[in-house]
Amino acid sequence: MPQPAAIPIAVVPSVPLLALDTVWFQVAGTLCNLSCNHCFITCGPTNRRHEMMSRAEMRPYLDEALALGVRDFYFTGGEPFLNRELLPILEDALAIAPSTVLTNATLIHAAQAARLRALEKESRYSLEMRVSLDGLDPASNDALRGEGSFAEALAGLRELSKAGFDPIVTVARSWRDADDTAMRARFHDTLRDVGLVRPRVKVLPMFRVGREAVRTHGYGARERLTLEDVEGFDMRKLQCSTSRMVTSRGVYVCPILIDSDDARLGPTLSDSLRSFPLAHGACHTCWATGATCRN
């Protein structure tokens, strides 16, 4: 749902767009075969707030990104593999820049993994596969991501691995910060057991918006950035200083805030090349944790 800024814009620090290095695509809109109860944009089988994007719809954005000197692309959703044109879209993208697909892996079968691998081999650029998993066993994972999703994600991971990918497994932190090292080690063990030779784990903080705000609680009024907070802060650490997110509704400042109307910067990438007020609770999370949605 749209979230109004909690404090007047005049005292809110702004992040400049230093360069457009990374362009994200909400390629599956907010449509997903899962309905994770910590999803920060409340994706699910019936959420059409952001629609699936077609190959034809993507083309002008890819061309615009190319002209603006883009470094890399990211594709997310929703679940990107629900988009029947995903592979042709990736083919178009990989002709321009390295790309990463964020998936829950539950829909990836052997033939598809092989086709992805062929696409990657044909390109001079890397294609990274990033798979979300939120627990070490069905009980802990499925509590967040839905019944049966652990087994299905592991099957997808196995197919990716067999096809020659080294997927990055993304985990939303559902434990204390101090347990990071131990939890990473446990995830590595689990993934090795699945057959991943060189597992990689990326830990992301929870963003308390969307369904996660319902599951736990939203941001408090104090969880907003002030001018004092960002004094001397290196803005390059915030992904919004170098990236933008394209959805069927236009260009947004980042992947987290696509449910916020004030985060929509315009219909085209060129319209979005301006500063953004860091007025959201999620902005506080990125600043405080150093989180980036990039690999």
Add this chain to the structure above:
Amino acid sequence: MEPIAVFGGPYGNHLALRAVLEDAVRRGAAAIYCLGDLGGFGPRPGAMTPLLDEYKVVTVAGNYDRALAERIPDCGCGYTHPKDNEYARIAYAYTDARSSDRDRAWMGRLPESLRLDRGGRRYLLCHGSPRQTNEFLWDSASSDAFLERLARDAEADQVLCTHTGLHWQRELHAGVRIVNVGAIGRPANDGSPVAWYAWFAGDRHDAQFVPVAYDVEAVAAEMDAEGLPPEFGATIRTGWWTTCLEILPAKERARGRW
């Protein structure tokens, strides 16, 4: 146009540095350039500046040199994964403890980048990228469009950089060329335990990447004796990276053994 030799990251590997310098002189280099990161990983950070001075090497600052000069507690390599940072911290603490005030002052005087006019082309020599000392320019993770933008913004026809430790080059539209000269202190994760540097022949702007053999066993034994992680010595001996691997993009990662 005179021939030049350009190398990156000696990383305290004194035998690799000496071997590369001798090779460049033997080939008749009119000038030798180092793109920074004198210390880290290898066993003799204190041996770097005397060798660079002896061979009149023109050096630009790497993130390591900047961090040591300014006594910053972190190497500023720019790794994002905790496993990479764990090893980076060990290497930095080791190097920091063995860096003299004289060396720190020497590093503090290094420029962030250098510009040359070579045969009518504008060369820019930097550590990571023209815009950021610790930016990684990997072959498979840098689009043509992005590299062209970097070169255009830097008003350069030819960008020479390092930081990733892997050498590659690409000619872009309009004759712009990017050359990552790699690093000599650590092998190129290809199973050959050698030091790679970039040679630009007198009549050419494209780089010839030159592998130089040196006594890897002697360096690895020194590293072991110094108490550096055995993984570091294994990299020197085998030519395969064992640490700081998580940062590698998919294609570069797939080529390695670990």
